[in-house]
Amino acid sequence: MILRRNTRKIWVGPVPVGGGSPISVQSMTKTDTRDVASTVRQIKELEEAGCHIVRLAVPDLEAAQALARIKAQVNLPLIADIHFDYRLALKALEAGVDGLRLNPGNIGSPDKVRAVVREALARKVPIRIGVNAGSLERDLLQKYGGVTPEAMVESALRHVRILEDMGFYDIKISLKASQVPLMLQAYRLMAAKVSYPLHLGVTEAGPLLLGTVKSSLGIGILLEEGIGDTIRVSLSGDPVMEVLVGRSILRSLGLLEEGVDLVSCPTCARTQIDVVGIANRVWQELKDIKKPLKVAIMGCSVNGPGEAKQAHVGLVGGPGYALLFKLGKLSRKIEGEDPAQALIDEVRALAEEG
Numbered sequence: 535m536i537l538r539r540n541t542r543k544i545w546v547g548p549v550p551v552g553g554g555s556p557i558s559v560q561s562m563t564k565t566d567t568r569d570v571a572s573t574v575r576q577i578k579e580l581e582e583a584g585c586h587i588v589r590l591a592v593p594d595l596e597a598a599q600a601l602a603r604i605k606a607q608v609n610l611p612l613i614a615d616i617h618f619d620y621r622l623a624l625k626a627l628e629a630g631v632d633g634l635r636l637n638p639g640n641i642g643s644p645d646k647v648r649a650v651v652r653e654a655l656a657r658k659v660p661i662r663i664g665v666n667a668g669s670l671e672r673d674l675l676q677k678y679g680g681v682t683p684e685a686m687v688e689s690a691l692r693h694v695r696i697l698e699d700m701g702f703y704d705i706k707i708s709l710k711a712s713q714v715p716l717m718l719q720a721y722r723l724m725a726a727k728v729s730y731p732l733h734l735g736v737t738e739a740g741p742l743l744l745g746t747v748k749s750s751l752g753i754g755i756l757l758e759e760g761i762g763d764t765i766r767v768s769l770s771g772d773p774v775m776e777v778l779v780g781r782s783i784l785r786s787l788g789l790l791e792e793g794v795d796l797v798s799c800p801t802c803a804r805t806q807i808d809v810v811g812i813a814n815r816v817w818q819e820l821k822d823i824k825k826p827l828k829v830a831i832m833g834c835s836v837n838g839p840g841e842a843k844q845a846h847v848g849l850v851g852g853p854g855y856a857l858l859f860k861l862g863k864l865s866r867k868i869e870g871e872d873p874a875q876a877l878i879d880e881v882r883a884l885a886e887e888g
Contacts, residue, residue, distance in 0.1 A: 536787065538760045541731045544660040544704045547611025547632035549586050551660075551706060552731030552763040557789050558586035559780040560733070560766040561773040562615070567597040570604055576773065577608045582822065583777040584793065587764065589613040589635060598625035605630050613662070620646040627653045635662045638696040651700045660704035661697060665690045665720075666737055667711035683719035686711070690724060705730045706763070710737035714752040721756055731763035738768060745769040746779050754783050778821070791826040794881070797841055798831040805833030807851030812874040819878050825885040829877070830859075846884060849877045860884070 543553025551558060561580050565572040567590045577588050592598050592614045605612055613633035614626035620641040623634055627650075634654060638647045638661075654661060667681045670689055678685040686709045697705055707730050709720040717736055725732065736752040739745035749767040756762050765783070767776040784790035798813040799805075813831045820829070830848035832838030842848025842859035849868075850857045856873040858865045860880060868876050 536758060536760055536789065539725055540729065541763055542703070542729050544706060544731060545658070546587050546613065546660060549611055551733075555763070557757070557762065557784055558764040559584065559777055559784070560587040560589060560613075560764055561585050561776045561780075562589040562591070562766070562768075564773055567591055567593075567604070568600050570600050570607075573600070573604055574607045577604070577610055577612075579774055580777055581608070581610050583774045584781050584824075585610060585777045587611050587613060587633070589615050589766075591615045592622050592626055593617075595622065595625065598622045598629065601626055601629035601631055616641065618642075620650050623650045624653055627657055627659060631659065633660050633662065635664050637663055637665070637693045639693050647696060648700060651697065651702045654704075655702060658704070660706060661702065662706045662708060662733055663690050663693045663697075664708045664733075665693075665710070667713070667716060667720075668738075681711070681716065683709075683716060683723050686716075686720040687723045687727065691727070694728070694730070706733050707731075708733040708735060710735050710768075712736065712738040712748075714748055717752050718755060721761055722759075725761045732761060733764050733766065734762040735766045735768055741770045742775060745771075749779060750783055753780075754787060757783070757787055757789060792824055793826065794820045794823050795826070795828045796820075796831070797828065797845060799833050799837065799841075801833050804836060805851060806853055807833060807849070807856055807873060809833045809851070812849065812877070815874050816878060816881075820881055823881070823885050827881060827885060829881055831877070847877060847881050849873055 541552040544551050549558055563573050563576050565576050580588055588610045611632035613635055614631045616623045616636040665686050670685055674685040674689055690707050711717040734753045734756055736748045739748040753765050765780050767780045769776050785795055796817055798809055801809045809831055828845040830841045830845035832841050832850045838850035842850050843862045848859040856868040858868055
């Protein structure tokens with residue numbers, strides 16, 4: 535059992551982050567925020583995939599003005615990603631966003647920072663300090679001789695102290711890097727220094743395969759160590775895949791009891807059914823199920839019956855037939871029908887039974 539780090543609890547809209555709350559999965563829209571219809575459509579797709587919090591880039595005033603219209607049409611809490619211009623943060627708060635991602639040292643003079651902090655306090659909106667290995671301050675790069683975990687932590691703490699000096703403590707922190715070892719050490723160092731909740735992620739992780747591997751390692755290792763309160767998988771591609779990968783990481787560690795946990799054999803010369811085709815189809819067609827169900831798809835009788843009996847629903851290939859198991863017992867022999875559809879129907883029926 536994973537013993538999680540004790541952290542301060544904050545709220546992003548209705549979603550708790552930290553303080554022992556369930557680890558939330560985040561993503562970021564990849565549409566132009568000024569395009570309200572496309573952005574709303576993508577947020578709804580993310581919600582359907584199981585996303586808990588969504589972030590939107592706010593590069594200019596037009597994007598900030600679109601936030602209220604977007605907010606009115608979606609259910610997920612929204613975080614506005616702000617850089618350099620404090621006026622965009624004020625406009626985002628006015629639009630009703632549930633969180634800000636900004637570094638207070640980068641948005642102007644102390645008076646401008648105070649204006650944002652006052653408004654965030656009044657609206658009870660948390661702020662994420664987000665440090666990225668690719669954009670560290672020049673003096674820190676010189677001090678530490680380049681990008682190091684210590685430089686990243688010092689950068690984050692500078693911004694945290696600005697907020698703390700203004701009486702603001704609804705903070706979460708991220709320390710993202712594209713290199714997994716750097717990211718791991720930065721988060722470990724920060725976890726030893728503060729009790730604020732940590733937002734985990736490997737930034738610029740890459741396309742689907744590479745990004746999934748990097749993110750699973752970086753995020754998964756820290757979560758297993760008890761570090762991390764919310765996660766975002768960064769992939770070059772469909773943000774829905776970010777959510778699915780993120781949920782899979784949590785499910786693999788026993789930190790998410792929701793959705794289908796699919797077990798399928800890698801196949802070999804003993805395989806009696808189309809494991810690959812069935813597994814891909816089942817995964818696609820059962821993504822919407824929220825009940826925590828384990829489903830096994832096995833190609834032969836070596837490990838098949840054992841795995842199938844340990845699953846809620848299992849399918850095992852035989853010579854010209856397949857065996858369907860339900861709740862640890864053989865349910866029936868499948869001949870002359872589509873085994874994938876039979877499995878899907880059984881899982882859906884079980885999900886409806888509760």
